[in-house]
Amino acid sequence: MSDRFRLTMAQANPTMGDLEGNAAKAFAAWQEGKKAGADLVALPEMFIVGYNAQDLIKKPALQAAAMAEVEKLAESCADGPALAIGGPFAEGDKLYNAYFILNKGRIVSRQLKHHLPNYTVFDEVRLFDSGPLGGPYAVGNTRIGSPICEDAWFEDVAETLEESGAEFLLVPNGSPYYRDKFDRRMNHMVARVVETGLPLVYLNMVGGQDDQVFDGGSFVLNPGGELAVQLPVFDEMTVHVDFERTDDGWRALPGDKALLPSGEEQDYRVCVEALRDYMGKTGFKKVLLGLSGGIDSALVATIAVDALGAENVRCVMLPSEYTSQASLDDAKDIAERLGCRYDYVPIAEGRQAITNTLAPLFAGTEEGLTEENIQSRLRGLLLMALSNKFGEMLLTTGNKSEVAVGYATIYGDMAGGYNPIKDMYKTRVFETSRWRNCTKRDWMMGPAGEVIPVSIIDKPPSAELRPDQKDEDSLPPYDVLDAILTMLVDEERSVADCVAAGFERDTVKRVEHLLYISEYKRFQSAPGARLSKKAFWLDRRYPIVNRFRDKS
Structure with a gap:
């Protein structure tokens, strides 16, 4: 039984709808992982399309083209480490926010997002169907659970994965910035680690999409909530993280810990x-x-x-x-x-x-x-x-x-x-x-x-x-x-x-x-950078014709 596992984290910047360009970025990260002897190369949520796609994701032509790119990636990455990448998965009349695990030339597993955010800039309830609570996937002889973004903000998905044999958690995210959001993310992820006793990898994308900016800041926690690795915010980068199997399960070896700038x-x-x-x-x-x-x-x-x-x-x-x-x-x-x-x-x-x-x-x-x-x-x-x-x-x-x-x-x-x-x-x-x-x-x-x-x-x-x-x-x-x-x-x-x-x-x-x-x-105003949870556009949608006034 192997006592080492190398994960390559790609804190990357997709471009909305540029399926071929996003696939090329994923392949470049995979090549870096292969050169470094990685067992798994991971990219963020919905990476093949970009995030937040809004109603574009409902377009069948986009869904089919995204699936074709994922399948081509699987073939291109057959000789080397497994690759994990987010994208849409259509099945019958249902559409899921999925995380695909590619290995040996094919899609070997699909994780489906269970909790769909429906607040501030998110409309996933109207865009996607909720996936079932599922189990982990295997990479070699290691079993990994991947709660997708919002899934890690609740107890049930992570606990189900732990109970069904997951040895560590890899959380792919498309989490946009607002001031002080990092602290909220960290608190939720520490809670998942304490509840499950498993190491957790929080992998977030970077880059701008209309009003939203994804700030990265990916990190790795060991059981007990100890910080093992902290990536910088906003910077696109690929980082290799080593895990070691101990008598108490997998532990991430300490790596770089970037200091986060002021708000x-x-x-x-x-x-x-x-x-x-x-x-x-x-x-x-x-x-x-x-x-x-x-x-x-x-x-x-x-x-x-x-x-x-x-x-x-x-x-x-x-x-x-x-x-x-x-x-x-x-x-x-x-x-x-x-x-x-x-x-x-x-x-x-x-x-x-x-x-x-x-x-x-x-x-x-x-x-x-x-x-x-x-x-x-x-x-x-x-x-x-x-x-x-x-x-x-x-x-x-x-x-x-x-x-x-x-x-x-x-x-x-x-x-x-x-x-x-x-x-x-x-x-x-x-x-x-x-x-x-x-x-x-x-x-x-x-x-x-x-x-x-x-x-x-x-x-x-x-x-x-x-x-x-x-x-x-x-x-x-x-x-x-x-x-x-x-x-x-x-x-x-x-x-x-x-x-x-x-x-x-x-x-x-x-x-x-x-x-x-x-x-x-x-x-009718121009879009602009979102800094808060109440930016004028998707965060605060009020009717134009409105006679309500607060009489309190």
Whole structure:
């Protein structure tokens, strides 16, 4: 009986629907495992298709093509270690989230996901059928159980596998990031280890998919919850883990234990990786954005440079007569600090032409919000023209506070293809900007040092659409606004709860009103990096037409 088992863990980054490309990545990992003398090479959940596939997974043509790729992989990997890979399995009128074990040229086992997540970004109950509680599979003379992602968050699947002879647990995951999620994962996995007395391998994918970023952070636990191996977060890598059979069963030998960065750093990296993969997986090479001289566009420009390199980022200042000299100076300053292209495109002439065109229709009315928004919409038109002409994707720059209360102009500054800070409240935008000025990491393509001028961070926020305008003319101070929004949005708390927390009822009701009436704007907004469990899109799906208001 062998007393050693080598597992190759591929913490890999699939591309949605790129079946051949994902299969090629799996084969490359298998080759690394073969060279290292592995017994089993493992990839994450649904890897052959990518995750989260949403309704794409219901397409029979995709299911058939994915199955064909898995079968081809089995043939290609016949001479070497077993390969474990996730994908869809259709049987009759049922569809399962499956984990395939390939060995000696064929599929030798299928594990079927039992617990289907149906919350936040997950809709698996409407996409898949629940598989039965099953037993382990054999690789050589070792029996392995594979609870698939959500299955390991409950006791029954792991306990059934242990009772039916599993000697260790290999958990493939497609688990997307939100802040502090790693601690929740670890707590659940430690519980499974304590309950079963078995070692556990938690294998997560990395990379961006639309709004979601899979953060890796794969790890190996020994019985008792002792950490044997910890992979870094966000990095694509293939690692070999050795297990040794003892009188008390298998134990993982100690390996590298990466230190996990702070939540602030992880949030920023999610913004960078989300944009980098959104660009790479959609085929875009370059981006542009309107650089106003304010904090939001400054941070988005910095994220873009860190993600893509300065040579792939165009910043455009589009001043009106209300744009301050300080904003003009700050915008040019940050573009020079980042090293990216800076274009200066005044909008006065275009705005005057639009004003003249509308004058007969607007005669006898007072100037107000409509005229202010023409400026924003003209900027959107010009930026989209540049995007079309040069093939550069337009980034939007609204933070979560603005997105929540509709403090943005639809078809104006909301125009664009992606928003890296969509789930970042304004107060965190300031914190993150200060952090980036003090921090440089290898995964950042931008320069070190104070990349965002302090004058941008310190100035009062303003849309500069009228003389001496300040955001706080229309909104509560951002520390108050963000605290209320955190309660109403992220925590689903009541108006009464907010009042009990010390906020003025009139202020809370006003914020609630703005939140509800802005739903139609969010419905049409660009996707953006998900940092929380209540990001605007799949996490929080509210009707556009809605007369409910909390009277508590």
